[in-house]
Every structure is written in C-alpha cells, then in structure tokens.
Amino acid sequence: MADLTPTTDRPGLHVSKPSPNTPATGSAVCHCGAKATATGDNQVRALVEGYTANHGSAHGRTGR
Numbered sequence: 001m002a003d004l005t006p007t008t009d010r011p012g013l014h015v016s017k018p019s020p021n022t023p024a025t026g027s028a029v030c031h032c033g034a035k036a037t038a039t040g041d042n043q044v045r046a047l048v049e050g051y052t053a054n055h056g057s058a059h060g061r062t063g064r
Contacts, residue, residue: 030055
C-alpha cells in the first residue's frame with residue numbers, strides 16, 4: 001500500500017482508524033506550510049475540522 005501521509009510536496013489530510021478499538025490518527029500538511037498531527041478520536045476530529053475550515057482549499061493556493 002502506498003504511503004498516504006501528506007508532505008509539503010503532496011499536501012493534504014490523512015486519517016487512519018484501523019479498527020474500532022484503536023484510536024484514530026491524523027496528519028495534515030497545507031500548501032501554505034502549516035503542519036499538524038493528532039492522536040485520538042476527538043483530537044483527530046478537531047484536526048479535520050480545523051484543516052477544512054482554515055487550510056487546504058479554504059484559503060486557495062496563495063499561501064494565506
């Protein structure tokens with residue numbers, strides 16, 4: 001399986017939860033340079049909400 005972890009060359013959001021009994025993990029990298037990681041279902045949920053509200057396509061490709 002390919003490594004789906006976002007990088008500065010491949011920005012994005014990646015979330016993993018291999019089974020219902022393991023905590024979710026997430027990582028995000030934006031084209032503006034912002035990076036974040038999270039472990040635990042609630043923390044990953046907050047990461048996803050923050051990334052979608054403030055990064056990725058939320059602020060275009062101008063780096064702002």
